[in-house]
Amino acid sequence: MTLMKTFLGASAALALTAGSVAADPAILFDLGGKFDKSFNESAYNGAQRWADETGGSYAEVEIQSDAQREQAIRRFAESGANPIVMAGFSWATPLAEVAADYPDTKFAIIDMVVEAPNVRSVVFNEHEGSYLVGMMAAMASETGTVSFIGGMDIPLIRKFACGYAEGAKAVNPDATVIANMAGTTPAAWNDPVKGSELTLAQISQGSDVVFAAAGGTGVGVLQTAADEDILSIGVDANQNYLHPGEVLTSMMKRVDNAVYEAMSQGEDLEVGFNVMGVANEGVGYALDEFNAELVTDEMKAAVDAAAAEIASGSLSVHDYTSDESCPALSF
Amino acid sequence: MDFATLLQMLDATVRLATPLLLACLAGLFSERAGIFDIGLEGKMLAAAFLSAAIAAVSGSVWLGLFAGIGASIALSIIHGLASITFRGNQLISGVAINFLAAGLTVVIAQSWFAQGGRTPQLSGGARFNPITLPFAEALRDVPVIGPIYFQLISGHTPLVYLAILMVPITWWILYRTRFGLRLRAVGENPAAVDTAGVSVIGLRYAAVAICGVLCGIAGAYLATALQAGFVKDMSAGRGYIALAALIFAKWRPWYALYACLLFGFLQALSLRPDVITRALNFQVNGQLLDVLPYILTVVILAGFVGKAIPPRAGGEPYVKER
Numbered sequence: 001m002t003l004m005k006t007f008l009g010a011s012a013a014l015a016l017t018a019g020s021v022a023a024d025p026a027i028l029f030d031l032g033g034k035f036d037k038s039f040n041e042s043a044y045n046g047a048q049r050w051a052d053e054t055g056g057s058y059a060e061v062e063i064q065s066d067a068q069r070e071q072a073i074r075r076f077a078e079s080g081a082n083p084i085v086m087a088g089f090s091w092a093t094p095l096a097e098v099a100a101d102y103p104d105t106k107f108a109i110i111d112m113v114v115e116a117p118n119v120r121s122v123v124f125n126e127h128e129g130s131y132l133v134g135m136m137a138a139m140a141s142e143t144g145t146v147s148f149i150g151g152m153d154i155p156l157i158r159k160f161a162c163g164y165a166e167g168a169k170a171v172n173p174d175a176t177v178i179a180n181m182a183g184t185t186p187a188a189w190n191d192p193v194k195g196s197e198l199t200l201a202q203i204s205q206g207s208d209v210v211f212a213a214a215g216g217t218g219v220g221v222l223q224t225a226a227d228e229d230i231l232s233i234g235v236d237a238n239q240n241y242l243h244p245g246e247v248l249t250s251m252m253k254r255v256d257n258a259v260y261e262a263m264s265q266g267e268d269l270e271v272g273f274n275v276m277g278v279a280n281e282g283v284g285y286a287l288d289e290f291n292a293e294l295v296t297d298e299m300k301a302a303v304d305a306a307a308a309e310i311a312s313g314s315l316s317v318h319d320y321t322s323d324e325s326c327p328a329l330s331f
Numbered sequence: 332m333d334f335a336t337l338l339q340m341l342d343a344t345v346r347l348a349t350p351l352l353l354a355c356l357a358g359l360f361s362e363r364a365g366i367f368d369i370g371l372e373g374k375m376l377a378a379a380f381l382s383a384a385i386a387a388v389s390g391s392v393w394l395g396l397f398a399g400i401g402a403s404i405a406l407s408i409i410h411g412l413a414s415i416t417f418r419g420n421q422l423i424s425g426v427a428i429n430f431l432a433a434g435l436t437v438v439i440a441q442s443w444f445a446q447g448g449r450t451p452q453l454s455g456g457a458r459f460n461p462i463t464l465p466f467a468e469a470l471r472d473v474p475v476i477g478p479i480y481f482q483l484i485s486g487h488t489p490l491v492y493l494a495i496l497m498v499p500i501t502w503w504i505l506y507r508t509r510f511g512l513r514l515r516a517v518g519e520n521p522a523a524v525d526t527a528g529v530s531v532i533g534l535r536y537a538a539v540a541i542c543g544v545l546c547g548i549a550g551a552y553l554a555t556a557l558q559a560g561f562v563k564d565m566s567a568g569r570g571y572i573a574l575a576a577l578i579f580a581k582w583r584p585w586y587a588l589y590a591c592l593l594f595g596f597l598q599a600l601s602l603r604p605d606v607i608t609r610a611l612n613f614q615v616n617g618q619l620l621d622v623l624p625y626i627l628t629v630v631i632l633a634g635f636v637g638k639a640i641p642p643r644a645g646g647e648p649y650v651k652e653r
Contacts, residue, residue, distance in 0.1 A: 033441060033447055033448070035441075035445050035446065035447050036447030036448075037446060037447055037449075038447070040447075041447070178605075180602070180604070181617070183621070184617070184618055184621075187564065187567050187568060190562055190563055190564040190565060190567065191565065191567040192558050192562050192565055193347075193350075193553060193557050193558060193565065193567065194567065194598075194602075196557060196558065197343050197346070197347060197598075197599070197602050198602050200339070200343060201339070201340075201343065201599075201602040201603050204335070204336065204339040205605070216449075216562040216563065216564075216565070219449070219558075219560070219562050220558055220562075223452070223558060223559050223560075242452070
């Protein structure tokens with residue numbers, strides 16, 4: 001009973017702090033928090049950019065456990081927030097439950113598809129962005145061997161690996177691409193030690209550019225790559241600044257653009273399926289002062305040309321999740 | 332498999348076995364004194380966090396190491412209070428410590444550094460750097476011995492050598508000192524130790540504190556030597572593997588070294604699926620290698636290979652007869 005009271009008290013406090021202004025957009029961050037230097041922070045940046053440009057305000061919440069998801073969505077919906085943006089595939093199940101109860105409210109979910117008449121589902125073409133950084137990796141490599149380290153072995157991560165391998169082989173058909181996954185359980189997202197050891201193992205096989213799509217495990221990958229003086233490629237957010245001059249580029253997933261766009265459309269949010277690819281700047285590679293010296297003009301020209309071809313549809317990158325197979329890489 | 336690949340894998344084995352070995356020896360002290368400790372994981376995690384945090388703030392990895400050891404000892408004392416003084420269930424106390432560490436580290440890291448539950452990146456003097464042993468450069472080109480000495484034996488962080496040194500020290504303390512004899516006795520038959528006029532409570536607290544120190548070093552090794560900072564849940568189950576190694580080693584220090592090296596080698600092997608495929612001519616599932624330590628432990632426990640008999644008074648709080 002005491003526990004129950006604490007729970008109710010906590011929810012009441014959450015309810016009071018969350019969404020007090022009506023008809024403003026709201027954003028719900030995933031576990032990990034809004035300053036995670038990656039996915040959530042990118043979503044936060046998008047919301048903040050909208051607020052700065054329009055002078056509007058938005059409601060937000062950082063949940064502390066999975067149990068709060070449905071309640072958080074309902075709370076915002078009842079307070080009149082519109083649209084309600086949620087970042088992360090884990091929101092799909094609670095959203096599917098809740099969406100029908102609030103037909104006048106528009107929802108947007110990032111990284112997952114929810115079929116409902118008032119939901120906008122935003123997914124990213126990660127394979128296209130990975131293709132671009134794969135090209136850069138193969139061009140920067142001196143040994144002709146590049147490598148990939150994934151977090152948990154799931155189709156989404158294989159999608160990254162497959163696009164990367166295809167990109168590398170497009171530049172250098174003889175390139176060797178080594179791909180390793182850190183594990184098969186969620187612990188694989190947070191094992192930087194294993195990330196480091198995988199990097200060293202790949203270096204001993206000749207790799208000199210490594211692409212990490214592995215969450216917290218990637219921190220170890222980038223660190224070891226910098227320590228061993230090989231190049232690395234970051235993921236999701238721009239991670240070039242982590243090791244200036246040692247990170248070749250980052251495969252950026254513009255979650256901020258997705259959030260910004262959803263908030264800009266306001267209550268007239270366009271529902272349905274929304275794909276963010278190279279064509280609409282949903283994915284891309286990062287170029288800033290930290291990696292400017294590493295990216296040659298030739299590299300930039302080649303990648304930009306490929307990006308234009310992908311955008312126009314004349315070049316199509318294989319999507320692993322479409323048929324669970326990869327022509328450029330065997331897992 | 333060529334010589335260079337083998338060396339590289341053995342090198343990885345040493346690095347991966349070190350945290351296991353330290354945690355395993357920590358558990359050995361505690362369990363030999365009759366206190367089961369499944370909180371190794373939590374203590375390592377807490378130590379990893381605080382060592383990285385203090386090293387980041389102060390810029391000195393040694394201060395970080397001591398802070399990490401402090402955090403680990405603090406959790407050890409909680410475990411001691413619950414299971415020695417208040418005679419609670421040792422397993423439950425251990426689980427509680429694991430949960431406590433997993434939650435607290437992230438919450439404190441977030442409110443302290445606001446980097447999503449991480450600590451800032453360490454560099455220079457704020458992390459342990461590899462040391463080159465004397466003559467390593469000179470001997471480098473000598474065939475066979477040169478590369479072995481240069482790559483495998485030299486070039487690790489100081490904590491690796493400390494961990495390996497702890498094996499004979501542990502053996503010496505347990506089997507050649509009065510303290511060690513009493514420590515082992517208190518895990519087998521605390522009543523006899525009490526009759527001899529030696530404090531059971533005192534000995535058990537000492538054992539738990541030593542366990543805290545070693546776990547602290549293991550955690551600091553993860554965050555400041557292998558890595559350059561703390562990431563949430565970075566111990567990634569190594570405390571449990573150390574526990575399995577402890578049973579595999581039948582609670583003996585030298586066997587603990589061999590068990591940890593074996594488990595470390597299995598982990599190193601799973602990093603190189605290509606080597607396994609080439610050696611065996613068929614593809615081995617990576618998950619199989621990951622569970623092998625646990626399977627081996629179960630085999631040992633089931634009595635197929637020798638018999639693993641835990642300290643007799645393990646898990647039971649000592650109640651003085653009146």
